Amino acid sequence: MILRRFSWVILVLAVSSLAFAAEADLAKTRVPMERLKEIKALKNPFKPSSENIAKGKELYQTKATCYTCHGKEGRGDGLAAPGLDPSPRNFTNAGFHAMRTDGELFWVIKKGIPGTAMMPMVGSVISEEEAWLVLLYERSLGMRK
Numbered sequence: 001m002i003l004r005r006f007s008w009v010i011l012v013l014a015v016s017s018l019a020f021a022a023e024a025d026l027a028k029t030r031v032p033m034e035r036l037k038e039i040k041a042l043k044n045p046f047k048p049s050s051e052n053i054a055k056g057k058e059l060y061q062t063k064a065t066c067y068t069c070h071g072k073e074g075r076g077d078g079l080a081a082p083g084l085d086p087s088p089r090n091f092t093n094a095g096f097h098a099m100r101t102d103g104e105l106f107w108v109i110k111k112g113i114p115g116t117a118m119m120p121m122v123g124s125v126i127s128e129e130e131a132w133l134v135l136l137y138e139r140s141l142g143m144r145k
């Protein structure tokens, strides 16, 4: 009886860990340390106007495919998210945005994060300009509430 209950717990844990793998180490930058200074200093050439944010949103939710993992509203809950470990980042977390410069996030969109489902997107899927616009939308998600 105890054994059966125990296997239930294991099963529930296994299923829930599949569905909700944790976001990995929020505090740690995802860019190469030896280039951190230079990457942090990169500046978004576009202003966060409502027009540019809308352009970024349109890209994010269509051509750029970000929504498939990060979710339509950026909560890290896209269709492909269950089973991904680490989990896709939740962009509605203001704390996360405070920990990264635009340059660091742009770098990740461009080069990806080795060893994770976050692939290099610039070149294959979107242009550099489009990556900066998508980033404006991502940032806007962290400012709501």
Ligand code: HEC
Pocket (backbone or CB within 6 Å): 023, 024, 025, 029, 030, 060, 064, 065, 066, 067, 068, 069, 070, 080, 084, 086, 087, 088, 089, 100, 104, 105, 108, 109, 113, 116, 117, 118, 119, 121, 126, 134, 135, 138
């Ligand atoms: C196939 C799934 C997938 C797609 C598509 C995807 N991402 Fe990600 N992304 C991830 C995962 C998984 C992580 C978390 C990796 C980690 O924690 O190291 C991540 C992390 C990030 C981060 C956080 C980097 C940091 O410093 O913590 C940003 C920014 C990001 N993605 C932007 C984007 C944008 C913009 C797009 C679309 C152009 C996109 N992603 C498309 C899976 C995806």
